[in-house]
Amino acid sequence: MSELKNISSLDSLPLGEMSDRTEWVIDKNLIPILNQVLDPEIPVLTILDMGVVRSAIIKDDEVIVKITPTYSGCPAMDVIGEDIIIAFKNEGYNAKVELVLSPAWTTDWITEKGRRSLEGYGIAPPLDAIADKEVLLGGKKLVKCTNCGSTNTKLVSQFGSTACKALFKCSDCQEPFDYFKCL
């Protein structure tokens, strides 16, 4: 439990401070460095593709990066925080990472490039919220198989290998695959 404190020092609370979207500033010069940091669970996605970086600025010779967790218990956040610090250190910056919870992360923040990367990696990207509900609750066939492209697919389990995924199976090519749940 203690690891996260290193990256998300309790000073970052209250967690509601990011509610104003105008504060979501990412310094252009920092983008190439942020793009080196990948999601440890889904290594084709950068943290910018995931939409977990809320802001990144340089202040008094220090880089301050604010990230938001995908799920409250996402173990990847610890690693991401450490990876950010290392990536900046390699480029000669001291970085501090803070965790913000509000506004809560949503799958809508995954970029278009991120969605394509997910699909290429074998994870079906999230549908919109209404379609997602129809699939997970109503058993509608809308999720596209990442192997053959058929939508003749079925939900095997609402929970998959990580908190953010559900397990699907294609009824045409018989391949199992992950679906990134709408959140």
Add this chain to the structure above:
Amino acid sequence: MKNNNLYKYILSIADNTLILGQRLGELCGHGPSLETDIACTNISLDMLGQARNYYQYAAKVKGGNTTEDDIAFLRKEHEYLNVLLVEQPNTDFGYIMARQFLFDVYHLLFLQELQKSKDQTLSAISNKAIKEVSYHYRFSSDWIKRLGDGTKESHQRTQNAVDDLWTYTDELFHQTETDKAMINDGIGVDTLKFKSEYYERANKVLEEATLEIPESRYFQKGGKQGMHTEHLGHLLSDLQYIQRAYPNMKW
């Protein structure tokens, strides 16, 4: 402590998620099927993540050198403020799902209200948690219907579980002095506001599941004051083992 009420209030929320998270975590590798095993441990992870957010905040409120780990691992049994429902042991899958369902219905309604709290941090945590909990609710209510309206055996077991656990539902709405003080300050949730909605929602799913709604009027409480059933001590001996055996040990 200046903010003693707030501190205790945070713990009463956090302990529910820690203890139920631990119960579900016990199923890792022991679920009845691979999918349900993974689902229960996923839900456990969400709940432990939520618990961490609350404990980090509680540690800040308490001040000094207190850490989230101290609060999670180093309290005595009577200092845990979770409701009795969440500490009930894992028996069969029907029982596990009934416990989860009866808590999830409450948890959703509770977080909905907590989002409106004047306390920014609690509001932010609940804003995040509620999205996760709606998945938990889907999962547990689906299983209640499948098991209740399943085979004769699954129906009977689930009915027994609901009958057993019903006695712990009233405590969800019991308000301690701390709760009342926090409600007055606009920080806490007035659970009585959604008590009837809780039973309406729960009853509706139970009916769909062809299960009978228990008629028992006998309810047990005490967890919120630190008076627990015999099961919590055993759970804690597992949960706290590493920190007790190797104090200050870190990963």
